[in-house]
Amino acid sequence: MRYFFPIMRFLLSGIVALLLVLLIIALEGCTVGPKYVKPTVPTSATFKEEPPTSFKESGQWQPAHPADQTSRGNWWEIFGDPELNELEEQIAGSNQNLKVAEARFREARAAIRFNRASQFPAISTSPSASYVKSSDFSQNLPSKVQEASTGNFVLPIDLSYELDLWGRVRRSVAAAREEAQATSADYETAKLSLEAELALDYFELRSADAQKQLLDDTVKAYTDNLQLTLNRFKGGVAPKADVAQAQTQLDTTRVQDTDVTVQRAQFEHAIAILIGKPPADFSLAAAPLNYQPPSIPIGLPSELLQRRPDIAAAERRVAEANQQIGIARAAYFPTVTLGGFAGFAGTQGSNWFTWPSGFWAVGPALAQTLFDGGRRRATSESARANYDATVATYRQTSLTAFQEVEDNVAALRILENETQQQQQALASSEESLQLFTNRYKGGVDTYLQVITAQTIELANERNAIDIQRRRLDASVLLIKALGGGWNVSNLPTFGASSVRDY
Numbered sequence: 001m002r003y004f005f006p007i008m009r010f011l012l013s014g015i016v017a018l019l020l021v022l023l024i025i026a027l028e029g030c031t032v033g034p035k036y037v038k039p040t041v042p043t044s045a046t047f048k049e050e051p052p053t054s055f056k057e058s059g060q061w062q063p064a065h066p067a068d069q070t071s072r073g074n075w076w077e078i079f080g081d082p083e084l085n086e087l088e089e090q091i092a093g094s095n096q097n098l099k100v101a102e103a104r105f106r107e108a109r110a111a112i113r114f115n116r117a118s119q120f121p122a123i124s125t126s127p128s129a130s131y132v133k134s135s136d137f138s139q140n141l142p143s144k145v146q147e148a149s150t151g152n153f154v155l156p157i158d159l160s161y162e163l164d165l166w167g168r169v170r171r172s173v174a175a176a177r178e179e180a181q182a183t184s185a186d187y188e189t190a191k192l193s194l195e196a197e198l199a200l201d202y203f204e205l206r207s208a209d210a211q212k213q214l215l216d217d218t219v220k221a222y223t224d225n226l227q228l229t230l231n232r233f234k235g236g237v238a239p240k241a242d243v244a245q246a247q248t249q250l251d252t253t254r255v256q257d258t259d260v261t262v263q264r265a266q267f268e269h270a271i272a273i274l275i276g277k278p279p280a281d282f283s284l285a286a287a288p289l290n291y292q293p294p295s296i297p298i299g300l301p302s303e304l305l306q307r308r309p310d311i312a313a314a315e316r317r318v319a320e321a322n323q324q325i326g327i328a329r330a331a332y333f334p335t336v337t338l339g340g341f342a343g344f345a346g347t348q349g350s351n352w353f354t355w356p357s358g359f360w361a362v363g364p365a366l367a368q369t370l371f372d373g374g375r376r377r378a379t380s381e382s383a384r385a386n387y388d389a390t391v392a393t394y395r396q397t398s399l400t401a402f403q404e405v406e407d408n409v410a411a412l413r414i415l416e417n418e419t420q421q422q423q424q425a426l427a428s429s430e431e432s433l434q435l436f437t438n439r440y441k442g443g444v445d446t447y448l449q450v451i452t453a454q455t456i457e458l459a460n461e462r463n464a465i466d467i468q469r470r471r472l473d474a475s476v477l478l479i480k481a482l483g484g485g486w487n488v489s490n491l492p493t494f495g496a497s498s499v500r501d502y
Contacts, residue, residue: 031167032333033326036319039391041398043301049409052416054295075484076199078294079472083284084202087275091194094276101183101190108180112494115176118169121161125343128154156343163338163364168330175323177494178316184492185313192309196480198274200473201267203289207469208264210288214461215257222250222454229447242447249451253458289468293475298409298482301402307483308401312491314394321387328380334368404481411474415467422464429457 076088091098164170226246232238272282305311342360369376433453439445479485 030165031170031326033167033171033329034322036322038315039318039394041305041395043305043398043402045301047298047301047402047406047409049406050413051298051409052413054293054416075479076195078296078479079199079475080291080294081202083287084199087198087202087271088195090275091198092191095194095274096276098187098191098194101187105180105183105187108176108183109494111176112173112180115169115172118162118172119164121159124158125156126158127156154343154345156341158339158341160337160339163336165336166330166333168327171323171326171330175320175327178320178323180494181491182313182316182320185309185316188309188486188490189313192480192484192486194274195484196476198271199476201270201274203469203472203476205264205267205271205284206287206289207465208260208267209286210290210465210468211462212257212260212264212286213288214458214465215253215260218253218458219250219257222246222253225450225454226250228441237443238447245447245451249454289465289472292468293412293471296475296478296482298405298478301405304401304405304482305398306488307486308397308481309483309486311394311397311401312488314390314397316491318387318390318394321383321390325380325383325387328376328383331369331376331379334366337365337367339363339365401481405478408474408478408481412471412478415471415474419464419467419471422460422467426457426460426464429453429460433457 074085074088076084162169226243229238229242229246233240233243268282268284269279271284272279275282299307340360340362342358344357345359433450433456436445436449436453440447440450
C-alpha cells in the first residue's frame with residue numbers, strides 16, 4: 001500500500017491534464033462533408049385504384065383521414081383463423097432464415113460499439129523487470145574486478161488518442177448506427193415476408209382441401225351417374241356409348257381428385273419448413289376454405305413511406321452513404337493524434353515506485369498525405385456514386401411499394417365483382433345440369449348433353465373456390481404491401497449523435 005498512493009498521485013497529475021486538453025480540442029471539432037437531407041420520392045395524394053365495395057361499406061376506406069385498424073404486429077389475426085394464428089406465432093422463434101436476419105442485426109449493432117471505441121483514448125501498459133550482470137572479463141573492465149550489475153524495472157502507461165477534428169470518427173459511428181437501423185428494418189422485412197408466405201401457403205393448402213372435397217363429392221355423383229347409364233343400357237333404353245362416356249367422365253375426375261393431393265402435400269411441406277420443422281414431423285388436418293377476405297384499411301400513399309420496413313431500410317442506407325461521403329472528405333485533412341506516456345523506472349525494486357523514479361511525456365503528432373496518386377479523389381467519387389445509387393434504390397423501392405398496393409387493391413375490387421359473376425354462372429350451370437339430367441332420364445337428350453353440363457358445372461365450382469383463394473391471397477399481399485402494421489417509429493435509435501457540418 002505504501003507504493004499505491006505515490007503511483008496514483010503521479011499518474012493522475014499527467015493523465016488528468018492530458019484528458020482536459022483532449023476534451024477542449026474535441027469540443028472544437030467540426031464535421032466536413034454534406035449534411036444529410038432525406039431524398040424526395042414521387043408520390044400522389046391518393047391511390048389510383050378504387051377499393052372493393054366491401055371496404056367502403058365497412059367504413060375502413062377513408063382516404064382523407066385513414067383510421068388504421070389493422071392489428072399491429074399480429075396482422076394475421078384479422079382473418080380469424082386460430083390455426084393460422086398458431087402457425088404464424090412459431091415463425092419468429094423457429095424459422096432459420098429469420099435467425100440469419102436477426103444475427104445480421106446483432107452484428108451491425110456490435111459495429112456501432114466498435115466504431116464508438118475510437119471516440120475514447122487507447123490506454124495500454126507493458127511492465128517489465130530485468131536484472132543484468134556484466135561479465136568480469138568485459139573489454140571495458142579490468143579482469144577480476146568486482147562484478148558489475150544493474151537492475152531495470154519499468155512500469156509504463158501509454159495513451160493514444162486521435163483528435164476527431166474533421167468528424168471522421170463521428171461519421172463512422174453515425175454510419176454504423178444507420179446501417180444497424182437498416183439491418184433492423186431488413187429483419188422486419190424478412191419477418192413480414194415469411195409471415196405472408198406462410199399465410200399464402202396456408203390458404204393455398206385450404207383451397208386444395210376445398211378442391212379435394214368438391215372432387216370427392218363429384219366422384220361419388222359421377223359413380224351414381226355411371227350406375228344410371230348401366231341400368232339404362234341393361235334395360236335397352238340407352239346405348240353402350242352412354243356407359244363409355246360416363247366411365248370416361250368418372251375416370252377423368254378421379255385423376256383430378258388425385259392430382260390435388262400432390263399440391264396439398266407440397267404446401268404442407270412448405271409450411272413445415274417455414275416454422276422450422278422437418279416435413280415428417282408436421283401435418284395439418286383437412287379443413288376446406290370457408291371464409292371471406294377481411295376489410296383492410298389502406299390509408300394514404302404518403303403514409304406508406306413510414307409503414308414499409310424495406311423503404312425504411314433503403315432510406316437509412318441513403319443516410320449511411322451520405323456519411324461515407326463525409327468520411328472520404330475527411331481523408332483530405334491531416335490526422336492529429338495526441339499521445340502520452342507515464343510510469344516509473346528504477347534500477348532496483350526498492351526505488352521502483354518512488355517519486356523521483358517517475359517519468360511522463362505528452363505531445364501531439366500530425367500526419368498528412370501529400371501525394372497518393374488520386375486515391376482519395378477516387379474514394380470520394382466512389383462514395384458519391386454509391387450515394388446516388390442508394391437514393392435511386394430508395395425511390396425505386398418506394399415506387400414498387402405504391403405499385404404493390406395499387407395491384408392488390410385492384411385485384412380485390414375486380415375479384416369481388418368476379419365472385420358475384422361466378423356465383424351467377426355457378427347457379428346457371430347447376431340449373432342447366434339439372435335440366436339436361438331430367439331430359440336424359442326422360443329419353444329426350446343423349447348423355448353427351450349431361451356430360452357437357454357436368455363438365456361446365458364442375459369447372460364453375462372449382463373456379464369459385466379458386467377465386468376465393470385468390471381474394472385471400474390478394475388480402476395477404478395487400479397487408480404485406482402496407483407494411484403489416486409496422487411503423488418507422490419501431491426502428492431502434494442506438495443513441496443520438498452530435499454532428500456539425502460545414
